[in-house]
Amino acid sequence: MATQSQTENLTLVEAVRDGLHTEMERDDDVIVMGEDVGENGGVFRATDGLYEAFGENRVIDTPLAESGIVGTAIGMAAYGKRPVPEIQFMGFIYPAFDQIVSHAARLRTRSRGRYTCPMVVRAPYGGGIRAPEHHSESTEAMFVHQPGLKVVIPSTPANTKGLLTSAIRSPDPVIFLEPKLIYRAFREEVPDESYEVPLGEAAVRREGSDISVYTWGAMTRPTLEAAENLADEGIDAEVVDLRTLSPLDEETIVDSFKKTGRAAVVHEAPKTGGLGAEITATLQEEALLYQEAPVKRITGFDTPFPLYALEDYYLPEPARIEDGIRDAVGF
Known part of the structure; x- marks a missing residue:
């Protein structure tokens, strides 16, 4: 007899964590990295518990250096890993902009298909939480303008997990922007198992x-x-x-x-x-x-x-x- 799918009542940020955990469990090449993502569990606790579950070699606390975080992730992706670097706030992503548009987005073209860049850059974005300067930007259009990048923004917990799964499995770089205003605004039933919400579909x-x-x-x-x-x-x-x-x-x-x-x-x-x-x-x-x-x-x-x-x-x-x-x- 087939077992019924189980669900959890999750917030959007919990769906991010669930999606990361599910993919890390499924694929040893998935690596989470960024400032305070490890022992601290992330500034919004989006990576809480991953360090304990997967260890320091797959949940990596990095220096405060966005260009270095993304540049390192590009090298990992070129050699077969699937890194998921986190930028703490979208307003901090600008030091990494050169790495994203000059290298991640161009790697497939530059190498004539020899290399791809299966990397997901996660960043909380947008306003509404009374944050200081550089913590409320919504500059998604800059990345939409760049050929070679996919840009994804979820709006519900169930879509968040499915879209993040699709992004991690994508052979090309994805900018995955998480609306922090609704990180904990409401809950929704989210399937426990792995599933994909296709990219490119409204x-x-x-x-x-x-x-x-x-x-x-x-x-x-x-x-x-x-x-x-x-x-x-x-x-x-x-x-x-x-x-x-x-x-x-x-x-x-x-x-x-x-x-x-x-x-x-x-x-x-x-x-x-x-x-x-x-x-x-x-x-x-x-x-x-x-x-x-x-x-x-x-x-x-x-x-x-x-x-x-x-x-x-x-x-x-x-x-x-x-x-x-x-x-x-x-x-």
Whole structure:
């Protein structure tokens, strides 16, 4: 008799840890490394217990040197390991940017396929937790722009484990950004066993007929809340959670737009050069004749991420999302 799948009620950060543990148990080549990931269990406790389970040779506490962490991981990946380096906050990733875009993203091309770089760079990203400067960045668009990189941002615990599993098994480098605002915001049933959520596939979180709203990460929950609030006004919004920003699931994006004829994009990154612009351009190129209104971008502002007093104002919240959707629908 087949045994039933077991589940646990996990937060998003617990799903990260579960995904890492499951893959490390399955594959001895998976190595976790970064600042304080070992004995301390990570700044958000995402790696708690891994050091005790797998030892210092597979859970490696590194010096405070992001370029060195990622550069070392690239060398490991080139020779067959599957390193998962952690950058404590996305705002600390810039010293490693050169290693990521000049080497990790180019290794397959540079070596004409002789080497690949199966590496996952994990980093908590985004605002909302009253953190100091450099702790709240949302600069995913910089990595989406780089050929050779995959960029993944989960929004639920179950998706987090499955997407992280797929990222670790990918033959090419993945930037895996974890929305720390919702690390412990809610729980969800997550299967105990190993499973994959395919990279490059968006998820329609709410079906609708009046407007397509595209979002990801921590902005998925306030977008869904806004959609439910607007339903009382007779506005039926479809919410699409991209999950993978590169490669972008253009088919799901365009199909949704063809159904509704209107669109909005919600992200906490600054507006200029953000992924909302790429989604807007894709809709113009692929479905212009279906368009009934300008695409509305509901985003952060073109400023450095503010400190505490203005943090809630900076991030799109349900009321601002609702206003943007009303503008698009009422055009």
